[in-house]
Amino acid sequence: MPSKTFMGSVSSPKVDLVVDMGSPLLNLTVDGFLKIGTVAAAKVVVEETYHVVKRGSVSKHNLEDALKKMCKEGAYWGAVAGIYVGMEYGMERVRGTRDWKNAMLGGALTGAIVSAASNSKGDKIIMDAITGGAVATAAEFLNYLT
Amino acid sequence: MPSKTFMGSVSSPKVDLVVDMGSPLLNLTVDGFLKIGTVAAAKVVVEETYHVVKRGSVSKHNLEDALKKMCKEGAYWGAVAGIYVGMEYGMERVRGTRDWKNAMLGGALTGAIVSAASNSKGDKIIMDAITGGAVATAAEFLNYLT
Incomplete structure (x- = not known):
């Protein structure tokens, strides 16, 4: 992808935590993990909210359950995204083109x-x-x- | 996405069939169907080739099977992609932003x-x-x- 589209990441909301690992490969991987992990966690929140609205009540158990699911899905999606971003970056370095x-x-x-x-x-x-x-x-x- | 990235579609290989339906919405939808359908069909070809190489033999039955699978997966992925592209374009028109x-x-x-x-x-x-x-x-x- 052309690098000029990179500026678009400014429009992603609320994910402003920037971790500098000292290498572009690690930076991209961590960035991918955080961004996509956040998307997955948000997805769980929306799903659980829908269930709560439908049932009309919310218990402590539900909240704990939702939190656990957020961490699990967030970590999984984040890991996959981090690996993918790292791999794509690696490919670019090895192949020399985008x-x-x-x-x-x-x-x-x-x-x-x-x-x-x-x-x-x-x-x-x-x-x-x-x-x-x-x-x-x-x-x-x-x-x-x- | 910024429209300047559109030129990138030139780099997609071999899919040069352009169908003009007279409306940008339909054009995008058909384009998405054809491009992503081709990717799905190619995926089936790779999968079947792997199976054939592993088994070391190929029969008429395998080929027919692969062809059927190509059409089915191609049409399914293509339909999903077509709907998505059409929806995203529709969103852009309704919301007025990208x-x-x-x-x-x-x-x-x-x-x-x-x-x-x-x-x-x-x-x-x-x-x-x-x-x-x-x-x-x-x-x-x-x-x-x-």
Whole structure:
């Protein structure tokens, strides 16, 4: 992706925590983790709010449950995003260019890593890598479309 | 997303079929369908190739199977992408601005439509809408990161 779009990140709301790890690779990874983790946590909040509104009551148990879910989903989405951003950045350094193939390779590696980390084996890891690559490529194309 | 990134679509390979439907909304939707459908079809080709290489043989049955899967996955991914692109464009027209909230709302509407179309009911549709919105928002943020 062209670097000129980077300024757009200013428009993301409320996530102003900037952690400087001293390397662009680590910075991007941490940034991805925080931003996407926040999105996932917000998603859980919306889901739980919907449930509470529907049920019309809220208990201490619900709140604890929601908090636990926020941490779990936030960490999971954040980890996947961090790995992906790191991989895509790595691809750019190795390949020396920015194009959709970075997204494809980064997505494939991320799919393989996440799959291996969640105890998948053999063929499943390869399939997840292929799916990861395809999803990342699709997201990249969509981004150019709109 | 800023419109200056649109030129990037030139870098997507081999998908040069341009269909002019006479309206930017329909053009975007068809473009999304074709591009993302192609990605999904390519994903199936890679998956099937991996299976064939592993098994070391290929039969007529495998090929027919792969072709059927390509059409099915291509049409499904393409439809989801087409709906999403159309929704995001619609959001932009209604809201008059381009930012991550378009992605969120477009993703939520797409999630709801796809969920309703696949015979989900009530709460499931709402949950899918929330997930769709969160995924689209996450993809939008990732795009600004890298």
